[in-house]
Amino acid sequence: MALQKDKPNLKAIGTLMNAHQTILEERIQNTPTIMKIQMDAARSAGALGAKIIGSGGGGCMVAMVTEDTLQPVINAFLATGAKVAYEVNLTKS
Secondary structure (H helix, E strand, O other): OHHHHHOOOOHHHHHHHHHHHOOOOHOOOOHHHHHHHHHHHHHHHHOOOOEEEEOOOOOEEEEEEOOHHHHHHHHHHHHOOOOOOOOOOOOOO
C-alpha cells in the first residue's frame, strides 16, 4: 500500500524495510554476515532502508535511496565486497 500512493513516504518505507530486515536477522536468522555488513554500510552512506530479497537468504539485497544518496550507497555496497550494485527505478503501472 505504501508504494501505491501518489507521493510515497520514502522515510516510512525505509523504516519498514529496516524493521523487516531486523526480523529476518533476529528471528529467522537467514542473513549472511557479509550482507549485514553491506547493508549497514549502505545505511551509513544514506540509504533510508536496506534488506535482503529473494528466497533462502542468498545473495541479493535492495536499498531505498534518494537522488543524493544513490552513488554513495552504491559505492558503500561495492566497498564492502558486493560484486555489482546498480540503480533500479520503480514506476507506477
